[in-house]
Amino acid sequence: MLSIAGQTARARWRSFAGVFLALALGVCLLATTGLTLASTVGTGRAPGWYAAADVVVTGERSISVTIGEGTDEAYTTSTGTRRSRPLPPETVARLAALPGAVVDRWLPGGAHPWAAAALHGVAGPGPGDGEVVLAGPADHRPGDRIELLGHAWTVARIVGGPPAVYVSDRAAAELSGGRVDAVALRGVTAAEARAAAGAGPLVLTGDRRAEAEPDPDADLLALAASLLGTTAGLATFVAVFVVAGTFAFAVAQRRRELALLRAAGATPRQVRRLVLGEAVLVGVVAGITGCAAGAVAAPPFARWLARAGLAPETFTARFVLWPLLAAFGVGLVVAIIGAAVAARRAGKVRPIEALREASVDRRVMTAGRWVFGLLFLGGAGVVLAIVPGLGGDAVALVLLDAQLAIVGVALLAPVLAPGVAWLVGRPLPGVTAALARDNTRTATRRTAATVAPILVTVGIAAATLAATGTLFRAEERSAADRVTAAAIAVPAGPSGRVDETAGVPVAWSVVYVRQDDYVEEFDAVYAGAGLDRVMRVPAVRPGEMVVGDALARSAGWRPGGTAEFWLDDTTPVRVTVGAVLPPSLDLDRAVLLPWSLRPAGTRTDAVYLTGTPAPGVTAVTPERYFAAQHEEQRRMNNLALLAILGMALVYTSIAIVNTLVMATGDRARDLAVLRLAGTTPRQVLVMIGVEALLTGLTGVLLAGAVTGAMLTGLLDGLRRMAASAELVVPWTPVLAVTGCCLVVTLAGSLVPAALALRVPAARTAGLRE
Structure with missing residues (x-):
């Protein structure tokens, strides 16, 4: 059967061209994203600031929890944190006594601190009170005044x-609140440093x-990894969709051919093996082609991520073998999965029934399509019910729901599409x-096969873009509506500071909360006393915290109880829960913490003013403040979605053009009969164009x-x-996406039809199927 499959693939290469292109593109995307994704991890960083130190002692930068303690199946999970734990004063004293x-x-x-200049061979007089010494390329000169850390300094x-x-x-x-992040040692062995540092x-x-050293690229690398993972997942989803649809349409067109094989003695199993063998052959060739293209495309793609701000400026892709092997394997599996349903259907062809069958499609809908179609729609409803409770964190779920x-x-398209197309075209007059x-x-099959890729692309574009935009806007409005202060004072610049006495200061951060067998990151807001005067939150006693409803339920916290968690620098704390907020968009998965708990050196992000802004204070309305907070996240999200939609649009074009070229080739005899009946080429093309637009x-x-439906449920x-x-x-x-799909559909219908009409009608009409 493999030899017959090879002959069939060569003879019907036009039918398999679309499958080959879809698989090759899918493998190329998977290889490209895989190589780029592999480049975001395991690269390691060489020390920069501490390159001259022999040993560096710093605090723990992760949180570990042990699951099943005391049993043979006990294991430990660790979660990295944004900041390291400060070194204890007694540890700093012991380490500072060591030479160097x-x-x-x-x-x-x-x-x-000026002491750190010794790590880079910088000597000479240090800065005095109110002075700074600038290192490296600088836009300032000695004597200039600069703003830093909320103070004015003189460049020494x-x-x-x-x-x-x-x-x-x-x-x-003073500025760090006594916090020591690291002690660098020179001329000291690791064993000596460990003995002085002690446990921890x-x-x-x-x-x-x-x-x-702080890693400024960590968040961008995480963003790039998330984008690449989503793109790879969507590429696999669309590839299976396109390949399955193309194989199903190809098998439907070949029912008589397959019936002849059955009449010649081929068993259903052999017919299934024939279709799967064709898929394997196409999958292998497409996999090799896609891997080669992915290896070439990965470096430029990584540079585009860096230019778009979705990855660090120096980010690049490197060659790694396993992503290519994985992409090839996934492409082959996708080809087999995509052909599996078509192969099963092909094996059920009965010789007499298929040879008699008219060209009108029958029995397109099977029990499996009904069951799975309804199950998927039910699953979409379940996921949609979860989305509102996650706010802006639900972007990935929005894509899954779509x-x-x-x-x-x-x-269900074979049931829905023909009727909808007929209703859309009902107002059009004329015989054509x-x-x-x-x-x-x-x-039915041709209409459904053409509608499906358009549905995928336009549906994903409209649903994800509209749903994420609606989510972000609702979260911003919810946060602004909660604020009762007339204005919010913000720092004048990245290094500015606001007057904390003018209202209630707030600082945004994160906390880490144990969720069963892992530790999860949640939003946190450190707030000064009197928060209930500037926000719609319950008043609590000093030292107590307010918790969002979703977080309280997941962590099992109740008013009056004690909550245990970790701050962003891994410091473990126990705080009394003063109140739990009703379900909300802005703070449902967040905690409002006492100002006294904030780690040393935490920067004040804003002050919710209790009165009129003083002259010279930069103040904005709550609406503008929260819109600005989400601006960068929205930009990144839109860039990522547009990149994903661009990929889906390419797939759609391949699927539409391939389906319509196959269909036009199958209809060549019918078009010729129309010509012989007196229809002009122009009328035939108009009919084909109207069909394309209706579809x-x-x-x-x-x-x-x-x-x-999705947006109605979401709202x-x-x-x-x-x-x-x-x-x-x-x-x-x-x-724009909708217009591209319609143009591709129209062009994919008219171009092959125009080429088919160039052949004399009498010659085409005499051809046997």
């Missing part, structure tokens, strides 16, 4: 070394010294339009129905958790 010790503190704006001098701002040791200790702190040597709903509607309407209604509009309408859920929720639809990208 440098006590270092990491301050905002790249500031360090410019020195060499890595870019940094040095302040006096005493100023650094990390003793780092070699490249591990970089762990004591996929579930689209698969459900696509499975009537023929087009009847063709879309009777050619395209049907896909758009079904996608609109999916999106409308209903949001309005139960927020005072107001409004629909946000970015019409420009949605209409």
